[in-house]
Amino acid sequence: MAAAVPELAVAASHLGKVYPTSRADRPALRDLTLEVPTGRVYGLIGRNGAGKTTFVRIAATQLAPGSGTLHVLGRDVRTEAKEIRRRIACVPQESRPLYFLNTEEVVYLYLKMRGMDPVEARRRTREAMEELSLTDYRKRLVARLSGGLRRRTLCAMVLASDAEVLFLDEPTTGLDPIARREVWEAVRRTIREHRTIVLTTHYLDEAEALSSRLALIERGELKLEGTPEDLRARVRYPYRVLVRDPFPREELEPYGRVTVVEGGHLVFAREADARELARKALERGARVSMGPVDLEDIFLEVVGRSIEEDGTSETEVEA
Numbered sequence: 277m278a279a280a281v282p283e284l285a286v287a288a289s290h291l292g293k294v295y296p297t298s299r300a301d302r303p304a305l306r307d308l309t310l311e312v313p314t315g316r317v318y319g320l321i322g323r324n325g326a327g328k329t330t331f332v333r334i335a336a337t338q339l340a341p342g343s344g345t346l347h348v349l350g351r352d353v354r355t356e357a358k359e360i361r362r363r364i365a366c367v368p369q370e371s372r373p374l375y376f377l378n379t380e381e382v383v384y385l386y387l388k389m390r391g392m393d394p395v396e397a398r399r400r401t402r403e404a405m406e407e408l409s410l411t412d413y414r415k416r417l418v419a420r421l422s423g424g425l426r427r428r429t430l431c432a433m434v435l436a437s438d439a440e441v442l443f444l445d446e447p448t449t450g451l452d453p454i455a456r457r458e459v460w461e462a463v464r465r466t467i468r469e470h471r472t473i474v475l476t477t478h479y480l481d482e483a484e485a486l487s488s489r490l491a492l493i494e495r496g497e498l499k500l501e502g503t504p505e506d507l508r509a510r511v512r513y514p515y516r517v518l519v520r521d522p523f524p525r526e527e528l529e530p531y532g533r534v535t536v537v538e539g540g541h542l543v544f545a546r547e548a549d550a551r552e553l554a555r556k557a558l559e560r561g562a563r564v565s566m567g568p569v570d571l572e573d574i575f576l577e578v579v580g581r582s583i584e585e586d587g588t589s590e591t592e593v594e595a
């Protein structure tokens with residue numbers, strides 16, 4: 277009988293972390309509880325300094341947790357790091373592949389070091405390099421690659437591996453739009469292989485396109501968690517109405533939150549108000565479009581409110 281597959285790729289419970297050099301009242305993570313199901317992409321989003329990388333480093337067993345617990349594939353990062361490491365792979369936020377090898381060697385050796393059979397490692401190296409359009413650079417020294425190509429090489433290494441849980445911390449930062457989409461395809465392929473990806477990104481279109489669940493972290497705390505639909509249902513104003521032609525702002529304000537945009541106003545509103553406003557604007561001959569809020573709108577609303585409540589705009593405050 278096949279061994280039972282743990283249902284959760286990552287389970288954090290009341291996870292906290294204060295860096296030794298930080299103030300105790302400025303934890304990098306605070307009471308974070310979340311569960312990452314297997315076989316999907318789980319998106320981590322949040323401002324600079326919110327705590328995403330700290331979470332990834334703890335889950336990837338590179339950093340000890342402070343308080344609370346964290347399990348990866350049912351195993352405790354505190355006591356079973358060795359077992360976890362065999363089954364995960366990570367693209368850290370700031371990292372580059374070894375300089376003195378060529379791109380093909382670096383991918384192949386990474387797979388070999390993980391214990392993959394040489395024939396399989398060759399095949400997967402070739403496929404990953406094709407997938408990320410690196411084949412033309414296969415004999416080029418990593419030291420001579422551009423920054424984006426180095427990043428792509430690192431993605432190829434990790435995506436070619438047979439790790440069950442992949443941590444990708446801003447894998448597409450610095451990648452051109454075509455390479456970015458190639459990484460997306462590789463991510464989707466990885467998911468079809470029933471593996472799990474924890475993805476950190478500041479590209480909210482990317483987070484929305486790939487993630488089946490998302491966590492929005494702000495100042496080390498979990499602000500929102502769930503499917504994109506869950507997140508949309510949790511915001512005050514789930515609809516956006518773009519009113520193009522001149523329309524006095526005072527008339528828009530009763531419907532929701534109004535922001536000025538190029539050539540008109542954007543109104544965030546509840547569904548009934550959004551519909552009424554759209555109807556009224558159309559009757560007046562204004563150009564109008566209406567739709568559900570996107571992830572960026574949700575991010576701005578939730579994080580914007582947190583900044584207002586706290587009174588400071590910086591997540592990272594010097595001690």
Ligand SMILES: Nc1ncnc2c1ncn2[C@@H]1O[C@H](COP(=O)(O)OP(=O)(O)OP(=O)(O)O)[C@@H](O)[C@H]1O
Binds near residue numbers: 296324327369
């Ligand atoms: N090695 C460290 N020593 C001390 N403080 C740290 C260290 N690494 C991160 N921090 C602090 O912990 C907090 C969370 O940082 P973290 O890198 O996890 O944020 P992030 O969400 O990944 O941000 P970004 O989007 O900029 O990558 C920040 O306040 C940061 O200054």
Ligand SMILES: [Mg+2]
Binds near residue numbers: 328369445
């Ligand atoms: Mg980070």
